[in-house]
Amino acid sequence: MNTDIPALRLEGIVKTFPGVRALDGVSFTVQPGEVHALMGENGAGKSTLMKVLGGIYQPDEGQIFIAEEATVMTSPLHAKARGVVFIHQELSLADELSVAENIFLGELPRKSFGRVDWDKLFNDTNAILTTLNVGFDAQTRVGDLSIANQQMVEIARALTVDPRAVIFDEPTASLTDAEKVVLFDVIADLKSRGVGIIYISHRMEEIFKITDRISVLRDGQYRGTVKTSETDEDKVTQLMIGRSLDLSRSVSEHEVGKVALEVRGLSCGNLYNDVNFTVRRGEVVGFYGLVGAGRTEIAETIFGLRTPSTGTILLDGEEVRINSPIDAIRRGISLVPEDRKGQGLVLGMNCRDNMTLPQVDDMTAGPFVSDGAEVAIFDQYRDKLDIRTPGWRQLVGNLSGGNQQKIVIGKWLSMHPNVLIVDEPTRGIDVGSKSEIHNLIRDLAAQGYAVIVISSEMPEVLHVADRIIAMYHGRIMREFTAEEVTEDSLIQAISGIESDKVA
Amino acid sequence: MAELTKQDIGRFLARQGILVAFVVFMIAFALANPRFLAVDNIFGVIRSSAILGVMALGVTFVVIGGNLDLSVGSMMSFSTIVVLDLHDKLGPTLAIPAMFAMTLALGAFIGFLVGYLKLNSLIVTLGMLSAIHGLTLTYSGGKNMDIADKEGTWFAVIGQGSIAGIPVPILLFAGLAIVLSMMLGKTPFGRKVYAVGGNGTAATFSGVPRARVVFMTYMISAFCVATAGMMQASRSLGSQNTVGQGMELEVLAAVILGGASLLGGSGTIFKTVIGVLILGFIQNGLLLVGLEFYVQYVVTWVIIILAVWLDIAAKRGRLLSPIA
Known part of the structure; x- marks a missing residue:
């Protein structure tokens, strides 16, 4: 893949709501094969930006480019068809259905008379699951999976379209340490396939472990992009909140009572x-x-x-x-x-x-x-x-x-x-x-x-x-x-x- | 003065969608038939909506509290039959409180099942719809109930009289609407109804006695039904066992038309009153335009769906949306 052409580029995105300028000219670029962290305090505009990217909101100004082609997103489904896939913090899976049905929901392979081609469905699903290296198969009921594995199902769903960009929104919020390792492996794998990844998280540790660059939003404004290897937590925090934080332990000096x-x-x-x-x-x-x-x-x-x-x-x-x-x-x-x-x-x-x-x-x-x-x-x-x-x-x-x-x-x-x-x-x-x-x-x-x-x-x-x-x-x-x-x-x-x- | 932008107007319409729809209906009907806006016609509509309206006030509490009440129609039949029967046996002064006590007992039973036993309100009240109907038929022996002395009873005033030129049913509807509006909008209890309907778990975590609040919403609903039954009985001084049949859906339509969410947590008494009036004026307007009575059922339904859809569309800013 040509790494000169950005997987995804946002230019001058402005979105206002009555009384609030939620996004104020946000621009940034995600290269293929890059893990790009998007950081900012709650309310900084990350969610709004993602909704613009997913076509849930239309920007007032600015444009979205996918592989340098200007694109107007109209819905998350439309975004997915263009190769932009979201892995949400809150999972949107049907518990009662199998892994395979969830992954191909809405596009189940068909035989004559509209019957579902179960063999193809399960084979295709297992092929994707193999690349993810997970310990469950296509016929497992989603409700029986752990949260971490359910997330893997979401990721597998993303892989059905050969994505250009995958957006992870707080993916580790409910994962154990061991499960995180598996997730990071998957992200590394996506990266090696040339997918551009936007990684939204509040957890500095992870950001510094897996991302290549960090872009920061504050109060709806783009505050800059830094290379992860050339910065540290303090600097990023300063970008995010406009001051530095005292994280040292405040020893209590007061009396402890009854x-x-x-x-x-x-x-x-x-x-x-x-x-x-x-x-x-x-x-x-x-x-x-x-x-x-x-x-x-x-x-x-x-x-x-x-x-x-x-x-x-x-x-x-x-x-x-x-x-x-x-x-x-x-x-x-x-x-x-x-x-x-x-x-x-x-x-x-x-x-x-x-x-x-x-x-x-x-x-x-x-x-x-x-x-x-x-x-x-x-x-x-x-x-x-x-x-x-x-x-x-x-x-x-x-x-x-x-x-x-x-x-x-x-x-x-x-x-x-x-x-x-x-x-x-x-x-x-x-x-x-x-x-x-x-x-x-x-x-x-x-x-x-x-x-x-x-x-x-x-x-x-x-x-x-x-x-x-x-x-x-x-x-x-x-x-x-x-x-x-x-x-x-x-x-x-x-x-x-x-x-x-x-x- | 700030200029009105397109956005401001849009937001106003979104918030007041039902009110706007109401005004539009009124203008359209008035153009079609000038008699529509005549004072006696307006009074007539409000008066004939009053019984439905009183019931809708109570159901508003239940719906905001996150539940449904489909039993109000048959419960109203019960109240009507009971008060008519007791009128001749005990006299109106005792018949009315006795009927209220019996109707409230039914409300308490439903409130207990839904509030304390946490049974699904749809199933409980749908069951009560037919159970109470059976109770009414058992009580009356299946016969119509009539007051013997229709000329001489003061009881007729409730449904037929007027005070200072205003019909009593309208005064009862308006009075109850004001009292219940204050109760829902201004008292701690009202606040708790919204909290329980909005997020019952969070309400519990905030020390709100969820079961008791739900129980009380059904008691209020039963009180309103008893009042409606009294009005109905007084208006006709005789009644069939099925007088309230089908009203539960009309009541629910008025409440939803007013903008209360079926999921609970939102709505107001004022909006419900608007919903009741819209329903009343639509039916009246269709009659005046000359449509046959039974066509109304269909047209009413279409208008309700249209209004609810426009309301939702205005809230989310476009007519069709992939997400709610």
């Missing part, structure tokens, strides 16, 4: 077993472990969403029974849940109403909700948390991930909880907002809140937690203080490797 929450011998079916821990006022306790280790389930039990089979929960030294989230909230427990869109927010509701939902009963003047009281709370936490929104009437679904998360955090902070549980505080959130949220969690501890942070990201727990509880298969393996913890010992603990050097 025990706010104590859990004794708590078990819940086969989800977790004999869990014991305490959380004091003014400290952040981190729960670290693999997905499925039982961390979220413990949080849900404390928040009244699950009933423990045995064990007790004590708040300020007093044994309590928590039968529902309403009980939990009344006793001063707040939970910022893991799934922001599914559990944290009503996306079709405005910012203010989402934020005040748990306390709407208390915000009344006579029988009616007091507009003034609500707006006052919203304004207070918008300022405190630096939530960027055109106003409280904005639907939460229109905000970026980071701002959405801040709405959820604001919702619970405004309840002045005694115990704040934050499950995966920065999942799917850009670097800038991430460090803001980390600092916020540290601040909360300094103000005397008892905070639990559940996270699957090691740098996160290392950064924010005073103590770290490592879980494996529903059991607490070890507890570390911030001073004694090392990455190695933490990895051992969450992998179920017993250690003798218990502190």
Whole structure:
């Protein structure tokens, strides 16, 4: 393939929405056989740009060139026919159908009388699967596959058209380390075939591992392209947020107070077993472990969403029974849940109403909700948390991930909880907002809140937690203080490797 | 003054699509037949829409809460028959509260099944549609129900009287619409209905008692149905067992026409009232234009589909779209 002709070129793309200039003259080029990272904070315009590329939005100005041929995209299907394929963060597969049917959906090979040519379908599919080196075959039901393998099905689907450019949108968001390796192999393979790849991710580690060049967007503007080998994380971060970040651990200098929450011998079916821990006022306790280790389930039990089979929960030294989230909230427990869109927010509701939902009963003047009281709370936490929104009437679904998360955090902070549980505080959130949220969690501890942070990201727990509880298969393996913890010992603990050097 | 751009107009149309459609219908019918906009015709339409309208107010709560209620038609028949029967046995003063209590009990039963047992509302209320019909027939023995003394009862005022020149059914519809509009739009309970319908899981995670909220929406729906049954009984002072048959779909059409999403979480009482009026005026307009009564069923359906489609098309900015 001629490497002088770019696989994909965007020139001066402008897209405005009422009140927002979402893309302001964005240009960049993807060469064949190149992995090109597209970075930017949430709200920087990456999603809009991808929607323009996929024909979901039409640009107000600017042009898209595929192999130097100006192209007007009208739909994702049309884009695919032109050789531009998207691998989405949220998978769009039919669980009940086989791998082969999913891959060739809409273009199943036919025999006479419109019958499906199953032999050809399965053979073609297996041929593609072989090149991907995956451990399942064409007839497997998609619903039985892991998330990582489902992603492979999406990639296989992309390969049915001999693509010029493949866009990966946060592909590793729900993959384990081992699964990532497989994905990166596949990307390397695509690259060697001369496919141009756009790789969207917030994870610096990956970006520096697999990409050749990095283009950065900020506030809808193109901020430049750099060679990955000639830059570093600091420089990229600066390009993205316009300043540098202090990622060093902020050691808590404040006093740690009395025990706010104590859990004794708590078990819940086969989800977790004999869990014991305490959380004091003014400290952040981190729960670290693999997905499925039982961390979220413990949080849900404390928040009244699950009933423990045995064990007790004590708040300020007093044994309590928590039968529902309403009980939990009344006793001063707040939970910022893991799934922001599914559990944290009503996306079709405005910012203010989402934020005040748990306390709407208390915000009344006579029988009616007091507009003034609500707006006052919203304004207070918008300022405190630096939530960027055109106003409280904005639907939460229109905000970026980071701002959405801040709405959820604001919702619970405004309840002045005694115990704040934050499950995966920065999942799917850009670097800038991430460090803001980390600092916020540290601040909360300094103000005397008892905070639990559940996270699957090691740098996160290392950064924010005073103590770290490592879980494996529903059991607490070890507890570390911030001073004694090392990455190695933490990895051992969450992998179920017993250690003798218990502190 | 900022200039009105094409985009501004487009956005206005998108937001107020139903209202615009309403105005367009009105103008079209008025041009076709000048009598259409005569005061007595307008009053007549609102008055004959009032019973359907009152039912639609209640169903609005259920739909915004993320559920359906297909039982309102047969429940209205039940209320009508019961209040007519008890009128002669207990007198109107006792018959009305007794009928309300019985209708609310039905609402509580549905609310319990859908809210607390979390059964699918479509299946529960579709089943209740025929179950309540059976209950009504059992109650009446299959006979029509008539009030003995049709001249002498004050009960007739509810459906036939007027206060200060305004028919009582219109006052009841308007009054209930205002009260329920405040309840839905301004109270904590109303907010919770939107939250539960918008994202029930997130509502639960925010300490909203989802089951109780859903239960209450069915109680409100049953209350509205009882009111409608009372109006219906008073209007005719006698009734068949099937008086409300088929109304559940008309009610649902009015609510959806008003712009409430079948998926829950959106809609308002005001919009439902507009939906009810559109439906009423379309049917009236078609009559005035001279179409035969049964053609209306088809034309009404076409207009509903057209309105809903234009509404969706305006929201997504083009008429046909590969994605919703």
